[in-house]
Amino acid sequence: MFPDELFGESPNDEVLGYRGPAACQIVGITYRQLDYWARTKLVVPSIRTATGSGSQRLYSFKDLAVLKVVKNLLDTGVSLNNIRSAVEQLRRHGVRDLAKITLFSDGVTVYECTSPEEVVDLLQGGQGVFGIAVGGAMRELSGSIAHFPAERAGAGASVVDHAQEDELASRRNRGARSAG
Structure with a gap:
């Protein structure tokens, strides 16, 4: 479903990372928000x-x-305090497990559900005003990141550009490689 190198499970065990400005564009937030968070x-x-x-x-x-x-x-409209508790819940999971989580909120508390039964139980109990399927957000991201350069996090870190290079960028990169 997602490329292995996103999870650090590529053959050479390198993880791709994204710099702040690219992360902002991929997620749809401002750099000021990213920096504050x-x-x-x-x-x-x-x-x-x-x-x-x-x-x-x-x-x-x-x-x-x-x-x-x-x-x-x-x-x-969830409060930052409740968002902090939701983030703590998400941090406890591996990246592959995140795709199985749905977060619900009644505006006061954020609930984590990992199975359809838990979702039904939560809704039958009158909880949950809205839900966020984390896997859906991850699929959306995996489509978006293809247009942004990534950086390998390994020892020999290099930039990986998923997007097609235009002719000018291609010439610049060839010139930089031949000069170095």
Whole structure:
């Protein structure tokens, strides 16, 4: 369903990461939001944090999925306090397990459901005003990230551009490679 290198399970066990500006565009948030969430430790980049002026944060696919859920919860009016508890729940799961989770909220509490039975039980109990299928957000992200350059997190980190290069970018890259 998702490419293995998004999960750190590629043949050479390198994980792809996305810098802050790309993460913002992929998820649909502002850089100011991303920076605030990182500084307040709501969503901290798991691959590389900022270590000073000029350093670049590097966000994993799981980080992007959590950012997308945070954005969706904010858009539906859930308080930042409840979002923090939802993020804590999501952090406890591996990235593949996230795809099986649906978050529901009654506007006060965020509930985590991992099976259709739990969803039915929650709804029958009168809980849940809206739900967010984390797997749906992840599928949306996996389609979006194809248009953004990624960076390998391994020792020999390099930028991986999923998008087709235009002719000018291709010439620049060839020139840079021959000069280096």
